[in-house]
Amino acid sequence: MKHLLLLLVLLSGLFFQAYGQKKNVKQDSEQYVCLPCGSDCDHAIVDKPGTCPHCGMRLVLKNSIVFKNVTPAELCKIVALRPDVVLLDVRTPEEFTGKADEKFGHLKNAINIPIQELESRLAELKDAKNKEIIVYCSHSHRSPRASYILTENGFKNVKNMTGGMSVWTGSVGQLSMGKSLLIR
Ligand SMILES: [Zn+2]
Ligand SMILES: [Zn+2]
Incomplete structure (x- = not known):
């Protein structure tokens, strides 16, 4: 009787262990x-x-969701350290060139592909597939989705700039890098 009880305790322990593991896997996926x-x-x-x-x-x-987020200040540091980083502006050409109502400017050397056209124009970015690429827009509403599209299409090193160009002047506008990167 004593042995049977011990066996039961042992079995229930194993059961809960297995159940717990299964539950964890389930949560993750x-x-x-x-x-x-x-x-x-x-x-x-x-x-x-x-x-x-x-x-x-x-x-x-x-x-x-595997892209990273960087602040405008971190973007400035990255460009200073690695000037060949690819900057991708996913706003409309009007926003990019300052012809839209909101005029935040754009970043020096940035490539402009609007989010609506990103999936059909990925070929233009094929050389950047294994490069570090930072995506931005005006308020960081479009750039996270664009970053996701890039990683889903095999881009290996994608970062999203938080805040967008609307916070540029307020956050890094006084830094020399912040000034020199901004094209109005
Ligand atoms: Zn939602
Ligand atoms: Zn959402």
């Missing part, structure tokens, strides 16, 4: 988040695919 749109809903975790109730974006697996 079933965490969905909003396809990055730059809004707060990007951080809400859901347990099944579908669309985001806040912004209408497709929900994607959390661990499929």
Whole structure:
């Protein structure tokens, strides 16, 4: 009787251990988040695919979001250290050239491909596939989604600039690098 009880305790221990492991695996592979749109809903975790109730974006697996975020100050440091970094501006040509209502300027040497055209114009970026690439827009609403599109298409080293050009002058506008990178 004593032995049977011991066996039961042992078996239940094994069962809970296995159950716990299975639960962990399940958690990892079933965490969905909003396809990055730059809004707060990007951080809400859901347990099944579908669309985001806040912004209408497709929900994607959390661990499929692999791009990094950098601040404008960090971008300045990166450009100083590695001048060959690719800067990608995903706004409209009007915003890029300062013909739109919001005139934030653009970054020196940046490539301009609007987010709406990014997927059909990826060939233009084929030389940047293994390079470091930093994506930006005006308010960092479009650039996270563009960054996601790039990593989904095999780009290896993608970073998203947080805040966008709307915060440039306020955050790095007084730094010499911040001034020299800004084209108005
Ligand atoms: Zn989102
Ligand atoms: Zn959303």
